[in-house]
Amino acid sequence: MQVAVVGAGAVGCYYGGLLLRAGHDVTFIGRQPHVDAINAHGLLLDTNTFNGRLPARAATDTHALAPPDLVLVCVKSADTEQAGRSLAGRLRPETSVLSLQNGVDNAPRLNAVIGHAVIPVVVYVGSEMAGPGHVRHHGGGDLAIGPSAASEALAEALQAAGIRTTIAEDIDRTLWSKLIINCAFNALSAVAGISYGPMLEVEGTRDVVTSAVQEAVAVSRASGVSISDDIIEQILKIPAMMPNQMSSTAQDLARGKPSEIDFLNGYVVRKGAELGIATPTNHALQVMVKLAERGKEFSGRR
Ligand SMILES: NC(=O)C1=CN([C@@H]2O[C@H](COP(=O)(O)OP(=O)(O)OC[C@H]3O[C@@H](n4cnc5c(N)ncnc54)[C@H](OP(=O)(O)O)[C@@H]3O)[C@@H](O)[C@H]2O)C=CC1
Ligand SMILES: CC(C)(CO)C(=O)C(=O)O
Known part of the structure; x- marks a missing residue:
């Protein structure tokens, strides 16, 4: 899958890193220090069971982003509209957009600015950016994703990447x-x-x-x-x-x-x-x- 992570931080780099490791083509959109480090040395994924650099592409904006199959929006809630606007007009109708954020209204706020369906996701992880392009996992990692026509297939792809995923019918x-x-x-x-x-x-x-x-x-x-x-x-x-x-x-x-x-x-x-x-x-x-x-x-x- 072609995956875009919008918000290359603790959550985005962790889940994006697991998808990279599973062989998906992941582009990270984030801030300059992380972008430079990822482009120069790859993403450093640092977990209890894996510690290594994964070659990846990164950019500070979405201008050169080819329409992805999957977008993970992983910015803090105050940055939701800005992140959404950067995606408007860059998605195919079949692109799945997931909001991996705390709070209850990020998916509808994204939907309002992108004009594209957004699937809310509840994230049960502890992770942090330990340095530029370096994500450290502290524990957990399960996802509960909202129901949609694409959710079964998405859950299978996430599971195959080692991400325990359930579909929460009552999201x-x-x-x-x-x-x-x-x-x-x-x-x-x-x-x-x-x-x-x-x-x-x-x-x-x-x-x-x-x-x-x-x-x-x-x-x-x-x-x-x-x-x-x-x-x-x-x-x-x-x-x-x-x-x-x-x-x-x-x-x-x-x-x-x-x-x-x-x-x-x-x-x-x-x-x-x-x-x-x-x-x-x-x-x-x-x-x-x-x-x-x-x-x-x-x-x-x-
Ligand atoms: N970290 C965790 O363990 C958990 C986090 N969450 C939730 O996940 C969401 C993400 O959190 P987390 O990953 O910790 O946050 P981070 O601050 O680590 O990551 C977000 C990154 O995205 C950057 N960013 C913001 N806006 C844009 C933009 N428009 N384009 C590109 N990059 C952008 C931020 O830069 P800058 O800092 O300069 O704004 C930051 O580097 C939050 O809602 C949080 O509550 C949920 C469960 C656990
Ligand atoms: C640790 C936990 C689960 C509860 O407060 C959390 O989500 C947070 O700190 O934002």
Whole structure:
């Protein structure tokens, strides 16, 4: 398959790397340092079971991109429209476009700018860019892809590349369940600079997490997405399962990058306002992260 990865970062290089290794023809669209490193030395794919350089093509824009069979959109949620615009007019009708992003609205936002069907994907991986053109895998890697006429064939191709893939018939529920986990922990980990294990030991944190989850569940249900009643019990088990995890929001703040908070707790706040559901806990968490981002900007200027 001819594959284009838009957003050559932690997720794009990991899944693009696995597809490359399986013999697919992958082009990475990303930022200059990664593009230069990939073109000069190949993609360095660094996992527990494989560590090696894979020759690949990379570019900073889509101008020379031949219409691919498959596109993986792997940018942060704030970059979705820009990434989508770069694809408009460059796809064949049969090209499959997958959104491998956190948040629940990236696929429709992409669809609105590309004018092409986009399949939402929930990504269960831990990966990071350890250097230019160097992706490091920390764990996981399963994908849950939304249903479509192409999904069976795509899942087979992904499986054949070593990517455990399921088709989530109720993809909205799967997307929202991940969003609700993000609403529970991402902001708290970011503002406190704390990993998940010690977080719940602090008095009151459990109440804040519970309140954020209850609000998000109310908004998802009012949006027509059914979430199981035991979600809070399941979510409160997560810190014991990944005690050393810092949220992606915490990692964004630590790197001085804008976070996706407006598309996590912020999405729940916006959707709640539309539906007449109060979301004060999610709002407070969103604002605390925005303040922390602003604080970093100020301390950078001093
Ligand atoms: N990393 C992980 O383990 C996981 C990530 N996710 C989700 O996956 C998505 C991607 O995250 P992740 O891979 O970590 O992010 P990264 O920041 O590592 O990768 C995205 C890359 O795309 C670049 N980029 C942004 N816009 C464009 C564009 N228009 N054209 C080309 N390149 C562009 C970014 O550059 P720049 O930084 O300069 O903007 C960055 O290098 C997010 O929604 C995230 O929440 C989900 C599960 C796990
Ligand atoms: C670690 C996890 C799964 C939950 O917060 C995550 O998705 C993130 O940090 O964005």
